[in-house]
């Protein structure tokens with residue numbers, strides 16, 4: 001056949017094996033020989049049944065995403081499935097690893113699906129700003145019902161083999177020897193005799209009476225879409241499966257797919273798919289990573305506790321160190337409470353909770369860190385404290401142990417000088433809550449050894465984090481750009497905008513919340529302490545903090561939070577404070593539009609991103625996008641700040657930065673030379689090279 005598709009025979013059963021590493025994507029060079037194989041086996045009289053299986057670590061993980069946006073080469077997936085459904089003899093998909101997107105759609109083209117116990121099945125296209133384009137929205141509801149299909153397709157979250165069996169998505173689950181079992185299953189079907197009904201003709205699970213409940217659930221799901229088109233298209237297409245004849249629904253799915261695949265949102269989300277994988281490529285492939293078996297965490301406060309949970313969730317035994325027994329018990333109690341909340345929500349089983357808690361060992365003795373391969377410090381954000389801790393760590397940690405600091409601002413090079421082994425020191429900047437937030441900024445200090453860095457990057461993926469390596473500067477990538485984004489927020493308030501207005505511009509843009517609501521959630525005192533440490537001021541926020549208004553945790557900040565609620569209400573005192581401070585500065589309030597708010601907040605942020613690339617604090621513009629989408633809620637449909645800059649138009653951004661620089665004289669608007677180069681070369685990579 002071809003290098004990518006081979007056919008073997010087991011008696012009268014033909015086994016078609018796809019072999020296209022690393023994830024058996026349905027690239028053109030797979031589709032063509034696959035089509036040929038299916039056509040010839042369909043017409044081969046002594047072939048009684050066909051099994052489709054895959055070599056390597058997974059079944060087909062989807063269409064080849066790298067082919068999107070290019071002219072489609074025939075046969076496409078729909079043509080292959082159309083042929084599959086003309087095959088009268090039983091066809092069985094043998095699923096191991098993942099059957100995702102076009103991979104599951106291919107399997108839905110078969111009469112039967114057999115999976116091994118570890119298999120995961122799903123249609124995650126929505127995460128790429130798409131909907132299933134190979135009939136998944138029309139065939140899946142025919143097997144699992146419209147409501148199950150709706151939640152699977154709008155969430156994009158795969159389900160396990162056991163759940164797939166219970167839902168009617170797969171017909172058999174096997175512990176091991178999958179292909180042989182699938183061949184046996186196919187023989188049994190041959191024995192039982194046809195006719196074998198293609199999924200397209202199975203309408204039994206489609207029930208119009210479900211429509212009211214379907215619409216209610218769909219409305220709930222798309223409410224969270226925040227401007228993303230794909231979730232809405234997914235819900236509409238599954239609904240069509242109930243209300244339209246098969247071929248009409250299939251055609252409607254195609255129309256939606258063609259529209260989305262050409263759109264900016266899907267381009268942005270596909271950019272992020274590859275950007276996350278690029279960001280994790282650090283150091284030579286063959287670099288020997290250090291062995292990490294046990295992890296130590298110093299500090300059981302909010303950050304330390306969350307970091308310890310992140311490692312325990314990844315299956316690592318954790319030694320949690322605190323200065324006093326009382327502080328240790330408080331920290332462990334919070335961890336137990338957090339797990340109990342997950343059990344109560346049904347996102348964690350009681351067994352899993354017990355297993356994870358069993359991985360913790362509490363201590364107040366630095367000596368107990370001597371058997372740790374990695375030690376992460378999460379103590380008070382002050383240089384003297386950090387240096388004292390690393391000095392003690394240097395004395396107890398075993399040779400080759402990696403010493404990591406969770407600082408979010410401080411100079412990791414300086415921290416490293418408090419040890420005799422700066423080559424083993426690295427920054428691991430987790431985001432709060434550390435057991436939930438995906439992003440991990442990994443700070444490469446001047447002397448950090450390449451194997452230590454590569455070890456931490458790989459470890460990050462093992463505990464479900466999205467790693468991005470950054471250099472040492474104040475605030476690294478995320479917080480440094482956050483400062484640039486916030487630098488004009490106060491000026492905008494004094495000149496006439498309100499916190500609500502600015503936050504509305506951000507939520508309209510697609511952010512979960514705006515800077516003032518975010519400040520109130522995180523606690524205004526964090527920024528206040530940092531500004532004081534740097535001799536900087538923010539007249540409104542500082543005044544609020546001096547008055548003890550730190551945001552949600554004090555019931556008042558830029559907004560009011562009545563009776564402990566998390567719902568922000570306008571705070572008239574803040575409006576008065578802003579007016580008074582403006583008057584003191586002789587600033588007359590004026591009407592400020594959304595466009596100006598975007599120009600004075602997001603454009604400086606992109607400008608700062610360009611400076612970060614110039615200084616090689618980030619290796620790629622796409623790394624900056626991964627930081628912002630996974631750590632600061634930048635809308636995925638816009639691809640991250642540097643990708644969005646391309647959509648917004650670099651010339652426009654340069655023009656408006658110049659305008660505001662002339663008008664305010666502020667450095668934050670002084671354009672970075674790389675912006676101009678980006679405008680000339682059309683890409684950040686081109687500009688940086």
Ligand code: T1G
Pocket residue numbers: 022023025058061062063064065066077098100101102103105124125128130131132133134136274277278
């Ligand atoms: N197409 C092209 N390349 C892919 C790919 C794909 N579908 N999936 C993975 N890769 C590359 C990836 O870039 C990386 O490359 C390498 O494979 C290993 O991936 C018509 C429209 C399967 C769970 O969304 O979720 O079908 O960096 O590092 O952590 O309806 O890959 O090594 O050069 O992620 O073990 C739908 C996407 C497509 C699934 C494995 N399918 N893939 O995770 O490895 S749209 C998806 C994944 C579609 C149809 C539609 C994961 C994985 P490199 P990796 P992993």
